[in-house]
Amino acid sequence: MSSSDTPLVATLVKPEEAADSNEDAVAIRVRSLRKGYQIYDAPRDRLKQFLWPRLQRLLGQTPKQYYREFLALKDISLEIKRGETVGIIGRNGSGKSTLLQVICGTLHPNSGDVLVNGRVAALLELGSGFNPEFTGRENVYMNAGILGLTQEQTAARFADIESFADIGDFIDQPVKTYSSGMSVRLAFAVIAHVDADILVIDEALAVGDAFFTQKCMRFLRTFMKTGTVLFVSHDTASVRSLCSRAIWLEKAELLREGSPDDVCNLYLEAFYEAQQGRHTTTKMRTASLQDPTKPWKDQRLEFLNLSNLRNDLQVFSFDTDAASFGKGGARIVSVAFLDKENAPLTWVVGGEQITLQIRALALEYLTAPIVGFFVKDRLGQTLFGDNTFLNTREQPKVCEEGMSLDAEFTFQMPILPAGDYSVSVAIANGTENDHVQHHWIHDAMFFKSQSSSVVTGLVGIPMRHIELRVVERSA
Amino acid sequence: MGLAWSLFNPILMLAVYTFVFSVVFKARWGATVAGGDESKAQFAMVLFVGLIVHGLFAEVLNRAPTLVLNNANYVKKVVFPLEILPVVSLGAALFHCLASLVVLLVAFAIFNGHLQLTAIFIPAVILPLLVLTLGIAWMLASLGTYLRDVGQTIGLVTTILMFLAPVFYPIAALPDEFRPFIMANPLTFVIEQIRAVVIWGNLPDWEGLGVYTMAAVGVGWAGYAWFQKTRKGFADVI
Numbered sequence: 001m002s003s004s005d006t007p008l009v010a011t012l013v014k015p016e017e018a019a020d021s022n023e024d025a026v027a028i029r030v031r032s033l034r035k036g037y038q039i040y041d042a043p044r045d046r047l048k049q050f051l052w053p054r055l056q057r058l059l060g061q062t063p064k065q066y067y068r069e070f071l072a073l074k075d076i077s078l079e080i081k082r083g084e085t086v087g088i089i090g091r092n093g094s095g096k097s098t099l100l101q102v103i104c105g106t107l108h109p110n111s112g113d114v115l116v117n118g119r120v121a122a123l124l125e126l127g128s129g130f131n132p133e134f135t136g137r138e139n140v141y142m143n144a145g146i147l148g149l150t151q152e153q154t155a156a157r158f159a160d161i162e163s164f165a166d167i168g169d170f171i172d173q174p175v176k177t178y179s180s181g182m183s184v185r186l187a188f189a190v191i192a193h194v195d196a197d198i199l200v201i202d203e204a205l206a207v208g209d210a211f212f213t214q215k216c217m218r219f220l221r222t223f224m225k226t227g228t229v230l231f232v233s234h235d236t237a238s239v240r241s242l243c244s245r246a247i248w249l250e251k252a253e254l255l256r257e258g259s260p261d262d263v264c265n266l267y268l269e270a271f272y273e274a275q276q277g278r279h280t281t282t283k284m285r286t287a288s289l290q291d292p293t294k295p296w297k298d299q300r301l302e303f304l305n306l307s308n309l310r311n312d313l314q315v316f317s318f319d320t321d322a323a324s325f326g327k328g329g330a331r332i333v334s335v336a337f338l339d340k341e342n343a344p345l346t347w348v349v350g351g352e353q354i355t356l357q358i359r360a361l362a363l364e365y366l367t368a369p370i371v372g373f374f375v376k377d378r379l380g381q382t383l384f385g386d387n388t389f390l391n392t393r394e395q396p397k398v399c400e401e402g403m404s405l406d407a408e409f410t411f412q413m414p415i416l417p418a419g420d421y422s423v424s425v426a427i428a429n430g431t432e433n434d435h436v437q438h439h440w441i442h443d444a445m446f447f448k449s450q451s452s453s454v455v456t457g458l459v460g461i462p463m464r465h466i467e468l469r470v471v472e473r474s475a
Numbered sequence: 476m477g478l479a480w481s482l483f484n485p486i487l488m489l490a491v492y493t494f495v496f497s498v499v500f501k502a503r504w505g506a507t508v509a510g511g512d513e514s515k516a517q518f519a520m521v522l523f524v525g526l527i528v529h530g531l532f533a534e535v536l537n538r539a540p541t542l543v544l545n546n547a548n549y550v551k552k553v554v555f556p557l558e559i560l561p562v563v564s565l566g567a568a569l570f571h572c573l574a575s576l577v578v579l580l581v582a583f584a585i586f587n588g589h590l591q592l593t594a595i596f597i598p599a600v601i602l603p604l605l606v607l608t609l610g611i612a613w614m615l616a617s618l619g620t621y622l623r624d625v626g627q628t629i630g631l632v633t634t635i636l637m638f639l640a641p642v643f644y645p646i647a648a649l650p651d652e653f654r655p656f657i658m659a660n661p662l663t664f665v666i667e668q669i670r671a672v673v674i675w676g677n678l679p680d681w682e683g684l685g686v687y688t689m690a691a692v693g694v695g696w697a698g699y700a701w702f703q704k705t706r707k708g709f710a711d712v713i
Contacts, residue, residue, distance in 0.1 A: 050622075
């Protein structure tokens with residue numbers, strides 16, 4: 001089909017702008033963007049709006065408005081530098097997709113301006129700009145042409161695109177016969193091979209299977225080294241692990257912007273707030289109730305001479321000022337790692353058995369309290385966690401106002417790769433699926449892994465036995 | 476079959492119109508090619524010229540209102556040069572038109588033993604019609620996206636235009652008071668000119684063609700401008 005080699009999507013840098021080095025570092029700049037949709041109650045209102053206001057203006061009357069305006073974006077300003085990976089989170093209908101479409105140029109804003117430096121390749125919604133009647137092959141040429149590749153360039157890359165998409169003989173079938181997964185694979189394969197400067201991806205990765213998602217992630221991580229990525233997702237875990245910055249859109253407005261970890265935490269709070277109604281986001285400050293009579297014990301001493309690769313984990317004590325939220329029916333007052341003698345630990349050794357103790361104070365009558373925790377790594381990825389729900393399911397521990405609750409989790413600490421870790425803790429009332437969060441503390445306690453024997457993976461598990469044997473030839 | 480339909484279709488239509496109008500209605504055009512009787516085939520060919528021109532015009536216009544709607548992917552998901560959609564559809568219609576013209580010329584050669592030399596002016600007569608058709612197609616493609624009803628009414632409009640053009644009857648058959656209306660139909664002039672160059676062997680009316688071309692360019696430009704001005708809103712209404 002089209003062999004057009006004009007980069008239609010690309011808004012190329014104008015010479016006078018390129019001269020300014022500051023300007024050059026900007027990949028996307030959006031200034032006071034506003035986009036509204038006209039909502040009509042009936043189709044005939046659309047026609048009335050088309051005719052009457054003009055007529056009324058001609059007659060000198062004030063024109064009547066036949067629609068309600070739905071604002072998808074109001075006054076959004078943001079700037080994305082070259083090489084940044086920015087994640088956009090927000091609930092359905094918060095304006096994420098509209099923002100991406102405006103940036104890509106498929107939607108036109110009511111006011112405000114968009115500056116895009118470089119060639120944009122976008123994967124908006126599913127299947128992207130495929131013509132369902134054409135075969136996969138024809139669509140690849142068509143799409144690559146739209147993105148600015150000549151027919152020869154596409155032909156040279158076709159084998160790569162085909163193997164990336166990996167959809168077999170379907171490449172010569174019309175796209176309308178594809179499953180949703182197949183069309184996303186093909187669409188992603190195309191945008192991965194058009195030498196884009198900016199990738200815009202709208203929740204497309206949720207459709208592919210695990211193998212393909214991994215392939216896309218590998219591609220994205222390589223691409224991120226040189227290119228700019230704008231990424232929409234509901235999955236805060238992937239925003240935390242991929243992005244260098246996160247943006248939270250809520251009801252058409254840019255609510256927060258900052259490190260992915262902070263923004264995702266706030267987003268999660270808002271999620272619970274919406275579920276539970278009343279909200280008391282207070283940073284609860286409490287005196288630590290840690291028992292001073294018990295000595296802090298350095299567990300590392302016992303292993304001092306055993307190995308130089310011992311997994312030392314330095315524990316920082318419970319952060320009473322950590323960001324928290326919840327309905328306030330209970331309050332977590334202390335979090336600590338304990339050894340077998342119930343002594344608080346400042347050092348933990350990976351692979352050893354320890355106890356995580358969470359102490360909470362009930363501020364109201366709790367019918368079925370649940371205490372839980374999870375451990376996150378530096379990128380905010382949840383490594384492991386647990387809660388008391390299953391153990392107390394049959395007979396919930398009823399807790400009167402003013403009483404204290406102690407939750408203890410005894411487990412073997414996994415061996416952790418060097419880096420910073422945090423423990424988030426929470427107390428809720430109800431069941432695992434239907435509960436009210438009373439107090440949730442992000443990153444209540446930090447600990448640091450100094451050195452590690454973990455070869456690969458998020459966590460290491462103690463190997464019971466490793467052996468390398470030379471097997472004699474059988475002949 | 477594929478491409479064969481492009482030839483088979485006009486031949487079949489030519490045969491059917493010849494039968495209905497010459498055998499059933501016993502209609503006569505009232506004009507003959509120099510030196511010959513007006514045969515049934517002759518009437519059919521005169522008729523066929525009108526049908527070819529109207530066919531080109533109607534095919535593009537009937538499809539125009541749904542062009543953008545049927546390519547929603549190109550509106551919402553990629554930045555696509557939407558203005559080429561009517562051009563592509565015009566190209567397809569032009570191909571059908573050329574196939575029909577070939578059938579017409581072959582039929583003329585068979586029945587008259589020669590071709591009119593003036594037939595080489597066909598492109599000059601057709602070109603302004605293409606520009607005009609394209610302009611209207613751009614306008615309809617834009618309107619049809621906003622007002623879905625346009626797609627329903629356009630078929631009616633093109634059919635009316637066929638009967639209000641000298642397709643089935645010569646202009647001379649009309650009472651004088653109706654002449655201005657039929658001359659206002661953009662198809663009338665082109666149909667008459669094609670007949671002049673292909674069948675009667677006359678030179679085109681250069682002066683009229685010049686005026687027509689200027690009007691066509693005006694409409695074409697206005698259609699394009701309108702399309703480009705309104706396309707910003709396409710994504711909002713699809």
